[in-house]
Amino acid sequence: MKISERTGVSAELGTALVKQQEKLFELWHRVRDGTLSRGDFGELVQEIRSSINATLLEESRIPDYSTGKNTQAQKQFALVGNYALFESAIWLFVTCEGVEPTNNAAERAIRPAVIWRRTSFGSQTAAGSAFVARMLTVVTTLKSQKRNVLEFMTQAVVAARGCKTAPSLLPEDSTCSDDSELLKAA
Template sequence: MELQDRIQPLRQQLQACLEEGASFSVGYREQTPLAKTVRTCRQLLKQEVSLWTFVHHEGVEPTNNAAERSLRPAVIARKLSFGSRSQQGSQFVARLLTVTSSLKVQQRPILDFLTDACRAHRYHLAPPSLLPPAES
């Protein structure tokens, strides 16, 4: 409860800043830095409750450091390979990186999953799930 009490003034200040930023009038398709900031403030206000999940749920980290670290290899690979040359290629890479990252976190074998996915596609079976297996 102490953390909630200490965070409350910060939460109120942030909400006031976001509301001020969101209050500016911008055109529907306007692409100025101001318009982008206004839209960001509006989106953050819609998600404001989620920003403070770590305060109310023990074990939830207040940062996205783990996500940033998991994306780092993908960013480096993209820079070294100059990215993809098509939308389909970009989607394929994004999906494959999602699969491999998720499986690594779950300590599941990547090759086995990809083999099962290819087999399921070829024989019109249900694809394997990326969700962690249920613990018994």
């Protein structure tokens, strides 16, 4: 965490945040390997979340952050502000099964698109770019839901030719216990 790389009070607060992050991921790994229930995880995370919130609040009160004297300080002040805006979304993985605390799945999901762009030199028109973006979204979404891409595309073409409603990319069942929180965060 960049805050821990600063000097003085910021470094101390950053180090405290890193320790909380380590505790959080230790618990998360236990949930993934089945040695900690999600319910117990949720209870234990509350202490970590409170500590992180308190540390970030303290970080935002450090002099020079609001004065604009230091570009790095301004970035960290913005980080604290952004955290406050998206806090409920950041912690959604605690209550919503299937949501990960990292973006590793998203990084893996876009990798084929990045490789395609590098090997094909992209598309040459706006319409081509829009088509590729939509197709990559459809394929990635269907693969993440373990649905058959060819079957879905066939249904979509048949529906379009028959002026019928296209099949949905949304999963049939949601594993998130509180979709309202997700909508609020978006």
